[in-house]
Amino acid sequence: MKALLKVNNLRISFCRDGKWHEAVHGVDFEVFKGKTLGIVGESGSGKSVSNLAVMQLLDRRKSRIESDSILLEDKDISRYNDDQMSEIRGKKIAMIFQEPMTSLNPVYKCGFQVMEACRTLEFENSRTLENSKILKFKNSKVLKERVLELFEKVKLPNPEVIFDKYPHELSGGQKQRVMIAMALVSNPKVLIADEPTTALDVTVQKEILKLLKELQRENGMGMIFITHDLGVVSEIADDVIVMNKGAIVERGKTRDILDNPQHPYTKGLIACRPPLDYRIERLPVVKEFLDGQWRDNSQVKSELLVTDEARKKHHEFLYSQEPILKVENLRTWYPLCRGVFSRIYGHIKSVDDVSFDVYPGETLGLVGESGCGKTTLGRSVLRLVEPTSGSVIFEGKDVAKMSEKELRGYRKNAQIIFQDPYSSLNPRISIGNAIAEPMMVHGIEPDAKKRRERVCRLLEEVGLEASHYQRYPHEFSGGQRQRICIARALAVEPKLIICDESVSALDVSVQAQVLNLLNRLKKEFNFTYIFISHDLGVVRFMSDRVMVMYNGKVQEMNEADELFNNPQNDYTKKLIAAICKVE
Numbered sequence: 001m002k003a004l005l006k007v008n009n010l011r012i013s014f015c016r017d018g019k020w021h022e023a024v025h026g027v028d029f030e031v032f033k034g035k036t037l038g039i040v041g042e043s044g045s046g047k048s049v050s051n052l053a054v055m056q057l058l059d060r061r062k063s064r065i066e067s068d069s070i071l072l073e074d075k076d077i078s079r080y081n082d083d084q085m086s087e088i089r090g091k092k093i094a095m096i097f098q099e100p101m102t103s104l105n106p107v108y109k110c111g112f113q114v115m116e117a118c119r120t121l122e123f124e125n126s127r128t129l130e131n132s133k134i135l136k137f138k139n140s141k142v143l144k145e146r147v148l149e150l151f152e153k154v155k156l157p158n159p160e161v162i163f164d165k166y167p168h169e170l171s172g173g174q175k176q177r178v179m180i181a182m183a184l185v186s187n188p189k190v191l192i193a194d195e196p197t198t199a200l201d202v203t204v205q206k207e208i209l210k211l212l213k214e215l216q217r218e219n220g221m222g223m224i225f226i227t228h229d230l231g232v233v234s235e236i237a238d239d240v241i242v243m244n245k246g247a248i249v250e251r252g253k254t255r256d257i258l259d260n261p262q263h264p265y266t267k268g269l270i271a272c273r274p275p276l277d278y279r280i281e282r283l284p285v286v287k288e289f290l291d292g293q294w295r296d297n298s299q300v301k302s303e304l305l306v307t308d309e310a311r312k313k314h315h316e317f318l319y320s321q322e323p324i325l326k327v328e329n330l331r332t333w334y335p336l337c338r339g340v341f342s343r344i345y346g347h348i349k350s351v352d353d354v355s356f357d358v359y360p361g362e363t364l365g366l367v368g369e370s371g372c373g374k375t376t377l378g379r380s381v382l383r384l385v386e387p388t389s390g391s392v393i394f395e396g397k398d399v400a401k402m403s404e405k406e407l408r409g410y411r412k413n414a415q416i417i418f419q420d421p422y423s424s425l426n427p428r429i430s431i432g433n434a435i436a437e438p439m440m441v442h443g444i445e446p447d448a449k450k451r452r453e454r455v456c457r458l459l460e461e462v463g464l465e466a467s468h469y470q471r472y473p474h475e476f477s478g479g480q481r482q483r484i485c486i487a488r489a490l491a492v493e494p495k496l497i498i499c500d501e502s503v504s505a506l507d508v509s510v511q512a513q514v515l516n517l518l519n520r521l522k523k524e525f526n527f528t529y530i531f532i533s534h535d536l537g538v539v540r541f542m543s544d545r546v547m548v549m550y551n552g553k554v555q556e557m558n559e560a561d562e563l564f565n566n567p568q569n570d571y572t573k574k575l576i577a578a579i580c581k582v583e
Helices: 047-054 082-088 110-125 131-138 140-153 159-163 172-183 202-219 230-236 254-259 264-271 286-290 297-304 308-318 374-381 404-413 431-441 448-461 478-490 508-525 536-542 560-565 570-577
Strands: 003-016 019-032 036-040 063-066 069-072 093-096 190-194 222-226 239-244 247-253 325-338 343-358 363-367 389-394 414-417 496-500 528-532 545-550 553-559
Touching: 003 047, 003 222, 019 036, 019 047, 019 222, 019 247, 036 047, 036 202, 036 230, 047 190, 047 222, 093 172, 110 140, 110 159, 110 172, 140 159, 140 172, 172 202, 202 222, 202 230, 202 570, 222 230, 230 254, 239 254, 239 264, 247 254, 247 264, 264 286, 264 297, 264 508, 325 374, 343 374, 343 389, 343 553, 363 374, 363 536, 374 414, 374 496, 374 528, 404 414, 414 478, 431 448, 431 478, 448 478, 478 508, 508 528, 508 536, 528 536, 536 560, 545 560, 545 570, 553 560, 553 570
Parallel strands: 036 222, 036 239, 093 190, 190 222, 363 528, 363 545, 414 496, 496 528
Antiparallel strands: 003 019, 003 063, 003 069, 239 247, 325 343, 325 389, 545 553
16 A cells, blocks of 8 residues: 655754754654554654654754655655645644644634634635635535534533634633634544643543544545654554654554563553553652563562552541541632623633532542533632632631731642643743742742752753753653642642642653652652542542542542442443554
């Protein structure tokens, strides 16, 4: 079979401090009609940048792209200029980007943005047709119908409502689905999907993967699927290549790679995913496989297995204490208004009569689909969003009745790690100063030298380098930015940390490091976590108990292993059935 896209000996260099440094070293791959190529590897391995180079989306002033050829339907596009590339981008080859918030224009409604993509495409395709055909595609009513069809295809709830929403009014998962709809406007020959399901909950993830496979069958579309989730790769990819430090270390059929990996790096990537059928003390990391510490998964299981008896004993101690946090009948409702006088005609019940306790040293997992109220609940607990009613009691004090001074102390003791690392960091402040700033606000480490040393230690603990202190957020990948946000939250040594999808942007290896770090710090400092995530494998590994939410209400709450092994609620059963597993 002839390849739709064939990349030969791709090399990419970047200029730093006046010198050129090669980041991608002679990469070759092919994409075939109706087939999916999975590309996996850690952040910085060259996955995304290789495909940005194929699309010619890298800054030519700071990058140098060389290759023997990049053949798209037998035409070498490696020497195409901007005008030539604009003729094929979005039509023959399209890309879904990793961060939807930076890809969507914040000042335009979501429906309008997708409608403009439809309008531009159809106008270009209709240049040679009669004027009546062009006018048809200019008609806003026709375009709106097409956009609503796309929104339905990507399983957006209430497409008519989403059409008139701005990007900031949507959840991370909903924004990602808008981007997927935009990329599918043209039915491209080749679709490059860069972490397209990272922000999606498991049920929608399953639906999107199914949708992409259906589109392949209908249109014969070839696809490159970039991801750090090997469970997703096992669901969608026919072939897979594994990248490390800008080079391909292993390639082959997906089942062959997952069942019988040969390279230690690949073995490490597979082993550092949280297991679903047993519990281990900590997750192995890739470096340990490369150093020869671990041979394979069976060795990891035999040496790190946590017994049911040990876990039961730990829980008896946890729940013998007084709760650190009590949430009682919490409601957070948003009014729906219309008319000149903004008359309230209803409410969105994001959090609707939720009650639970959290104990010192516990990790409470919180799961549910996008829009179920998980994030709103976390922000209501911190009073970043004012609850409509109910109470939040932290260490015996009602958060709603705290003075401004008391609330500042509460904010030190209760921190949040946000979902979107890009909008969480000030682009004008170096990451070292961003981590040091909350320490200064709360009077921690007044000595500047000691404060800087502490920041450097935190950077190293989350897998970055002390030399990164003076760098700015735009110089880091999405996963690296999230690690910076985690270091900033840990800087003030809080008692309660709400992790809102805090590891969703991380590749599996770095995710394992961060989860191990969070667990180690919990033991050392008796931290308490509310861990919000759509990755059920991660939630099970981290959590003592798990709470399941749907439409603002708690559906089920139980000990983590018991809930996963014996779910009682139909919605919980649906969530667990949707997990993408590496078999």
